[in-house]
Amino acid sequence: MIKRLLILTLVIFTSTSCVSSKLYKELEGKYSNLKNDYDTLNADSESVLSDKNALQNQFDQLQSEYDATVLERNQLQQDVTALQKKYDALNDSYTALEQNSSKAIADNVQKNRELLAQLDAKETALAAENNRLLKLEADMQERSQRIAELEALIASKDQAMRDLKDAISNALTAFEGKGLTVEQRDGKVYVSMENKLLFKSGSWAIGSDGRTAIEQLGTVLADNPDIAVLIEGHTDNDPFSSGGQIANNWDLSTKRATAIVQILNENEAINPESLTAAGRGEFAPIATNETNEGKARNRRIEVVLTPKLDEISKLLNND
Structure with a gap:
């Protein structure tokens, strides 16, 4: 535009040279x-x-940055949307879990209370059982002591019976092989004398050899006052038919046992209260009655010597 003005001015100037x-x-x-x-x-x-x-x-640089930012913004928006969905899902899960957890916690609290109640009951029962156990242990210790005392007494009685058997065997040595035996069993001493040593058939009168044997037995018994003496009369199974004062074998066995007691009672050192007479008749045989030898063995007097158990009874009664 300026050029045009200059040209226009020059034209005017040349055309008006007279300016x-x-x-x-x-x-x-x-x-x-x-x-x-x-x-x-x-x-x-x-x-x-x-x-x-x-x-x-x-501008172009900013446009590029803007376009890149828009793309990044769009990607971030997509990420935010996806994360929002995940968050919503997790939040829903958390809410459901919280509700379930609250119920589970309440159930667990109730169960814990029940378990605590059971535990208290068990502890109470355990304490009672412990007290009972302590009492039982004390009782067991006391009973163990009594058992030891009983065993000592029994051992002492057994030894006394062995000594008694030996003393009787020594005192009656002269009658061995003549129908007299001495043995110990079940804590007792048994002195068995066949009738051939003591009585004639059908009689309860004691012969001289028999009296001697009974008197020697009495001497040993006098030295052992703590012994209970049971005299049993036995017969074979042949019926008694002599009549007179004897009714039957039972009657005969009783009279023979009583005759032995009478001789022992003559020894003033023997306490009569420790003597007992009993008749068993033919009802306690030790051999067959089918042979003469068996019948001879069944016709006998048995002196059963038993230790008095007063001390043992006292220990037992203390229980």
Whole structure:
């Protein structure tokens, strides 16, 4: 546009050569001013164009960054949406779990209370059992002591009976092989004397050898006052038929046992309270009654010597 003004001014100048110098100078001054303005505007235009290009580059860069940011924003939005869905699902699961947990906790609390009640009951029962066990242990210790005392007493009685058997065997040695035996069994001493040593058939009168044997037995018994003496009369199974004072074998066996007691009672050192007579008749045989030898063995007097168990009875009664 400035160029056009200059050209127009030049044309006017050439066409009006007759213009005054004053006007020419004015026009020349205006031209100079216009040219300066043109140069200034041209420089400004180039600067503006440079700024515009720089701004365009910045704009393009910002546009690229914007587009990238939009893409990143969209991706983040998708991620946020996906995470929100996961969060909602987890929140729903947590809510359900919390509800279930509350019920489970309540159930567990109730179960714990029941278990604690059972535990208290068990502890109470255990304490009672411990007390009972302590009492039982004390009772067992006491009973163990009594058992030891009983065993000592029994051992002492057994030894006394062995000594008694030996003493009787020694006292009656002269009658061995004559129908007299001495043995110990079941804590007792048994002195067995066949009738051939003591009585004639059908009689309860004791012969001289028999009396001697009974008196020697009495001497040993007198030295052992703590012995209970049971005299049993026995017969074979032949019916008693002599009549008179004897009714039957039972009667005969009783009279023979009583005759032995009478001789023992003559020894003042023997306490009569320790003597007992009994008749067993033919009802306690030790051999067959089918032979003469068996019948001879069944016709006998048995003296059963038993230790008195007063001390043992006292220990037992203390229980």
